[in-house]
Amino acid sequence: MNDTAHALGSAPTLWELVRRRAELTPGRRVFLQDDRALTFGELHDRAERVAAGLYGLGVRPGTVVAWQLPTRIETALLSFALARLGAVQTPVIPFYRDREVGFALRQARAEYFAVPGRWRGFDHTAMARRLGAKGIFEAYDGLPDGDPDVLPPPPAEGTSVRWIYWTSGPTSDPKGVLHTDRSLIAGGACLAHALRPTAGDVGSIAFPYAHIGGPDYAVMLLLYGFPAVLFEQFALPGALEGYRRHGVTIAGGSTAFYSMFLAEQRKQPGARLIPTLRLLAGGGAPKPPEVHHAVVREMGVQLTHGYGMTEVPMITMRAPDDTEENLATTEGRPPEGMEIRIVEGEVRLRGEAVCKGYLDPGQTAEAFDEDGFLRTGDLGCLTGTGHLVLTGRRKDVIIRKGENISAKEIEDLLHRHPAVGDVAVIGLPDPERGERVCAVVEQPSGAQELTLAAVTSYLRAEGLSVHKLPEQLEVVDALPRGETLRKVLKYKLRERYSGTVK
Template structure:
């Protein structure tokens, strides 16, 4: 399945940013070069999650399993370009399925464990997928029965494990042709639409993306990578791409079990992981934080929301860990504020390298990416302080939403830049910074307030564990800021007055101060850690705050 236009393929191939190598070739090379190195270690709580024991596989075993599963899928009728839906937690078979389905000529479409009939029906309609791979029991829910009721042909995880132990048929596999421009995966973008949209990524898209984190975060040969995010979109991909680039060991985890996760960090000699800002803050606010030894970790990537400068500085001060600020989307776009391109640690939480700006060069050598900011009239923003929508073009960007040509006109500019839907601000002549989602800006009396900035400021209050900021309607000002707070100590709730006084003391502009407060036990988030702002806005309207 080739979806990129011939002109796009010709352009990036001529620029030597795309080639003929596939992700399957990368795995095959690792099998030859480091056959006995451990490739993947299951999450330790696998048996409690899905009822089968945790295991580990070497690169040699992983390569054989990929070929064996691919053989079994072909024998079950999988044909070239068929889409296969997989709904699995982070187990080693899910990683193998990415490559096995591709080896068989198909396209893997992983989905979140939390999805139910409505979402799976949309996936089936949008992708035309007929085969579903899942689990019979996950936290008391039978995913296989759900998929069967929707008309999918189903394969249980136990069957995939059994296939992996069979002998592969090399003649059968060699008859399947897979090119670097074929689609490798079909992940789904949550976005702001009523239905998720399919984001097809080719081998060449992913191979370019595989350079992004290693080139900017200092990933090294043989690194042990801890993967706590679900392997269903770009957040999870940061881990498996880094693992593949390093020929390393992938330590699986998910769904999040904080106690177990900390145990893995402390005992598994992890060099790299990815954590959402909320978990970074949680670790730093643990009662025993002073006794934690995280010295094996070289760098941590963080994304899904802007990190606080406080958390970045604390990880550096306590353990000499470099925090890499990632912004990215399932559509393939990505920017990294890491030690290579943004060495000034004080800048990194708010500055991304302005990749592709004419006249600038970067140590990461991320050539081919072009980023610019457009105002409401599609004019470029160039002066410090100007805010515009980030539009992005590069060899890592998908060809367009799967089977949705109706979205192309609004998704791309006339010159082929993807419209990200995120506002960025010009920081200086070399840097841009995330400002907010288009629909996540609070407009108070004509002033634009970044909800993310308010959240990071409120997090500096010692009594706040987590926070989310949303707009509440106001007859005079238009909107005001409401904060949802998870207190560190429920017996000593930080009041709105306490927080406002704290923000005034650290010098926050008056119009950014929150004017309403609500308390929660937990901030609602989607499977990759993004705050579900729509739920909180509805709650604000319902309460009449």
């Protein structure tokens, strides 16, 4: 991190970081969307006016404000305005509906709820009323406005809990994850340190700003003083025009985003998909080595993938100057201040970017060990160079006849097969074996249909042990995915195929 970014990163609060950047480079752009642009100076001044408008509505330091908004300049302004006030904000992913939203509002005890009105065919205002939400107001094109002279002083410290993020809850209710300004600044600083952007870069936020990656990325913009293009809806090839028009140099999001870019690149091999692009970066889901190699080979850009979660927005990140092997096969190294401990194969974490726990004190007690390390549930190991290698999730370990089998190991091998576009390997209940190995495959268009015999023959040739070979193959048009970072929802596959026997 350069000296200026390091000095900015020492800001005690997110709002202080905004103030310092606005003083340093007020005319430099921070957010771009369609034909609109917002500078760092405008971000500061307009966020203060929005904060004053919120103050007029009754929002005070410590007031809990929920917001469920798409990725827009207005969303970023509202979030920074709440940070200026010192309110407690709880972002909710725009695709969540009554069950998840109602749970979040009740658990956080939200006193206000900002919604986009009708968005993408769904009436969020009607849902909010149906749920009995308090203080409902729409914040899509317009935002509350007022005179900043009425505002109280901004928060002086960044160690109080002022953010409640929500983990996805596929088979149970979501967890409310507690963050502070300092933990979010630490996460964004980790990301910036790994990617090493410059003021000449143009980034992109194509995922929901309500995701933990929203402030993570925004902190990086504030530290280095470069802009990002916001995409309210991400779909290819439609979004390519925005990347090209604004000269995006850093794109990404997660493994699914890389695969979508790669699929578009393959429609016009030899031509640069985004002429200015130099780096794809992201995290949030495993990245098979073959995806890395294909992106570098076919798109002609670097790919640096990281490891993070709602509880710890940035844990490790591959760096552009890592070796090709480390870029392809590891999650990178932790930044200064992030401690990683491997206990019985599980990755455990301690550092400033780690959350303060959960809304439920019982969940907090279960999540942290006696030394204050967060139990991640991920399995991995550290190499001699300090790089982290993830080998799977505890719940992704398939136990067949008493033998542990890593789903990730099989998935990484199958990703190399030319007839495999994407794959998820799951364990299914089996009366004789305890669990059997099932591979669920999404094939690229035009590929020859796979058979179980062809899959097992291929894996044998790749050197996979016989006891790890899939005993069931399912070919699907599309794997079920989440709406945020497009992670494959394995629980849906387990539900779908648990009753099948082949």
